[in-house]
Amino acid sequence: MRNTFILFFIILSLQITAICQTNTEQKAGEFSLGVRNSIGFVYENDWNRIAFGSGGQFRIRFSEKVNSDWFIDFLQGDLEDFGKRTDVHIGWSVMYYPLNEQKFIQPYILAGHCFEFLRMEENANFSNYAERKSASVQAGAGIHFHISPKADISLVGQYMMHFGTNIDITRTPSITFNKPGGVSLQDHFLLHLSINYMLFDLWKRK
C-alpha cells in the first residue's frame, strides 16, 4: 500500500515537471505571503489522534500553471489522556493548476517534501519526553478562492508520510517513551485553511 503511494508521488512529480516545460510565463515570479490553520489526523494504530495548529507560507509562482508553496506549521494534539504531541513541519510543495483560466474558484493538486520535528511528553510531567526528527513526502489537492485579484483563501487536504524512528509508548507500570531506532512510517492527513496575498513580482517584468 505504501509503495503504491511512493510510486504515485514519483509519477505525479514527473508529470508536473513535464507539464512545466510548455507553460506560459505570464504569472511567473509572483511572490505571495500567507498564514494558515491546520487540522491534522495522525495514524498510530488508528486514525485516532487529532492535532490543531497554526502556520504560515510563502508562494513563488513559476508559470501560469505551476506554483510552489514553502511552509511552516506548528501543531499540537493529545496522546489520549496521558500526554501531548507537538509537531513542527517545515517543507515545500509544487502546485499544479489543471484548468486553463483563473476564475473565482481555482482547483489544484500538489506534491512535495518536508521535515518534521516531533516531541511527545507526558501530561503534567514535562521531564518525561521523547523527540525525533524525520523527513516526509506529501501529496494532495486544494482550491483557491480568489476574493480579490491579489488575495485568495485556500483550502487544501494532503496526505503526508513520515520516514523516521518511531516513538513507542509503554503505559504500564508508568508512561515511557522509547525510540527503537531504524526507519518506520507514520501517516498524517492534514487539512489547511489559509489566506494569502500576492506582494510583488520577483522577476519584475514590465
Next chain:
Amino acid sequence: MEKKVKPFLLFCLLILSIDSVGQDTNRFKSNMLILNVGLKQSFLYTYANKPLFADGFFEFLTKENFGIKGSCTQYITDRTPDKMFQNLTGIAFGGAYYLKLPNPAHKLSASVQPGISWVNLTSIHAGNDVPSSLIPTMTISLNYMLVFSRFTNFYVNVSHQSAYVRGTKNNSINLSGFSITGGLGFHLLMKTKKSDK
C-alpha cells in the same frame, strides 16, 4: 419609558447626522492604515469563565475591499472567581474582506486570522506545576465600524476563537469561545493615487 426613548432618539439622530456627513470624507480607499484598540469580553464554550482582554488590531487596505490584518490580545482579568489565566498574550495575522454597503460611514468586514498565544493557566485548571505554553489559535470575526469622521471610527467585533492548551494534569483545556470587542479606531491614508483625488 421616556428615559428609554430619549437615548434611542439621540442615537438615531447621531446615525442620521453621520449619514449626511459621511458621504465624502468617510470612504475607505486602498493604502489606508487602520489602527483600532478596544476591550474584548470572551465567553468560553466549555468553562464558565468570562475573561476580559485588551485588544488591538491594524489593517492595511491593499484594495478598497481587502485588508491585511494583524491583531494582538492581552489578558486583563476574569469575571469569575476561579480564574482561568494567570496571563495570556496573543498575536494573529490574516486578511479582512469588506462587504459593499451603500453608505460609506458603515463598514462591515469578515476576517480569518491564524495565530499563536503564550498562555499561563492557573493551578485550578492546570495543576500545581504550571508551565507556560505556546499554543496555536484560529480567529474568525465579523467587524463593524462606524466611521464618524475623516480619521476616527468606533468599532464592534464579534469573533470565534479556537485554542487548546495540551498536556495539563486534566489533559487538554479547551479555550475555544466567542468574544465581543468594542473600541475606538484611527484610519489614515498613507498614499494617495491620482485616481483617488
